[in-house]
Amino acid sequence: MAAQFKDYYTTLGVSRDATPDDIKKAFRKLARKYHPDTAKDKKAAEEKFKEINEANEVLSDPEKRRKYDQLGARWNEAGGFEPPPDWQQAGGPGGGSSQEFHFGGTGFSDFFEQFFGGGSRYGFPRGQGFEEEYGGATRQGRARRGHDIEGDILVTLEEAMHGTLRPISLQTTNRQTGQAQTHEFQVRIPPGATDGRRIRVPGQGEPGRGGGEAGDLYLRVRHAAHPDFTTREADLHHELDVAPWEAVLGAELIVPTLDGSIKLRVPAGTADGQQLRVRGKGLPKGKTGERGDFFVTINVVLPTQVSEAERKLWEQLRATSTFQPRA
Amino acid sequence: MNSHASAHSVDTLAELSGVSSQTILEYQQQGLIQPDFDDDSLRLLRRAEFLREACEMNVRGVKLLSHLLDEVERLHQELRRRR
Missing domain, CATH: 2.60.260.20 (Urease metallochaperone UreE, N-terminal domain)
Incomplete structure (x- = not known):
């Protein structure tokens, strides 16, 4: 089921034909207004600040904006929002909704995670052959390490400066049984976490098979845009x-x-x-x-x-x- | 709780990745992983092994593709920064 549609144009208060410069100006103005350091209600401001950042992340990127506009054409149809039938093909790698895992607590909404999240399953589990990975003969009963999973985590510059603890949830679906499992854990964002740095969370990747160990989770730090x-x-x-x-x-x-x-x-x-x-x-x-x-x-x-x-x-x-x- | 980004010994890295110490040192000499052997080295090591074993590349191919993947990521990051 698709996540609830987010109207990023409304979030930034710009029209659907806004220029990149309009979007940049609107973002800076709102980011300054809702920056947790300056707002009176810090908790509410933090939420709003993340929403603004997410909207800016999508609308300031021409490719993501194009994909979003494709989705947005059907957002208020009767019966609730569903992505277009050709969405996955049009979305390309990483843009589809067929991923077998789902993040929570990364600072991005469910909607963003589903359609624009950078999450991917990658890596080469030890002892697994190419044919097996791509649909060839499966060697039954062999212990195999799970894949590593990679996702983005939105970190404000203040969090990057001082470090923080983040509760994260990761829902993975067993590809054989179809059963979903949710893991909740704390991730320490160290002081000085630079943009693009990956934080490894051992054993929180895809579950292993046949008694093999789980893969690792890599969270790629994305600095939230700051007005200054x-x-x-x-x-x-x-x-x-x-x-x-x-x-x-x-x-x-x-x-x-x-x-x-x-x-x-x-x-x-x-x-x-x-x-x-x-x-x-x-x-x-x-x-x-x-x-x-x-x-x-x-x-x-x-x-x-x-x-x-x-x-x-x-x-x-x-x-x-x-x-x-x-x- | 996640692990710290502290450096690993070559033996720990070998244990975590399932790659022999000798291969790790060879990758280091080839510039595929940095000598500080941190968590990112582990990721790069697994990527190199994936390219070598699953994609049947030789070390020169692994080096070339790794360089291109890093460059694509760097350019994505630069684009994002400029917006």
Whole structure:
């Protein structure tokens, strides 16, 4: 049975023909509003923040958005939502609903997990031949290790910074008996879990056969999009809008980091697009106590509307300045 | 509870993966797994074994395909970051 349909356009408050830029702006605005660090009701905000992230994950990806729009065409038909008959073919690998396992507690909804989840069964169990895997002769009675299972887990940057414990449930279906089994367990997200890193949970993959051991579960960390920061390995990146005079004359500005605000010195003569680095203000690197760096990219923003007094000052600057940008 | 991402010894890795220590060291020399032997090494090791045994590839083929799979994943990640 299909999971309950999620209207991601409504979640982000954009029309179905919204441009990628509209989606980006809507996401940033809502993410800032519902960010657990700033909202009053942290629990409700956290849920909303994850919903917004999920909607952004699908709508900001052209391929996922195309697939979602295919699904969405039938969402309010009488008798409840069912995916189109050709959904699986159109969805391609990973997009189908025929997977034999189902995740819970990963930060994504059942709907996302069913249609857009990155979960996959992979790996080569010891002692299993190619023919057996792909439908050939089965050697009965031989102990075989279960497959490894891989899935995505949505982690906020705050969770990545400090680490957290996550209750996860994994429902697997025995391919021989058709019986479903649900396993519930806690997964420790270590401080400094970088985007793309896989966390191994031993023995929580597909059950083994004929007395063989179970495979492992690999959870691939996906950093939730943050309104102010992006990450690259353990480094944290932030874009800072500055006025032209702040860039030319230099300034001391207060900028947010994941563990409080800091005072950043913007040197005189800083160019648009220039990166400033603050050492040791990124994510933790393993257990050494060392941390990644904080990179601030300067965006010089020009005023689009000026008062009469400001116009006079710009005119005075034009008359006085020896600066020749096209020289 | 999940395991820590701490390093394994070559013997532990051999036990966990069912791959001989000698093959593990050969994979390491070929650059298929990093010498820190952590949980990700175990995943890469199982992938290499899958390609070698089930797909009947030689080590050069395993190396080439592993590199391509990693590159695809890296590009996916970069695309996601830029959106």
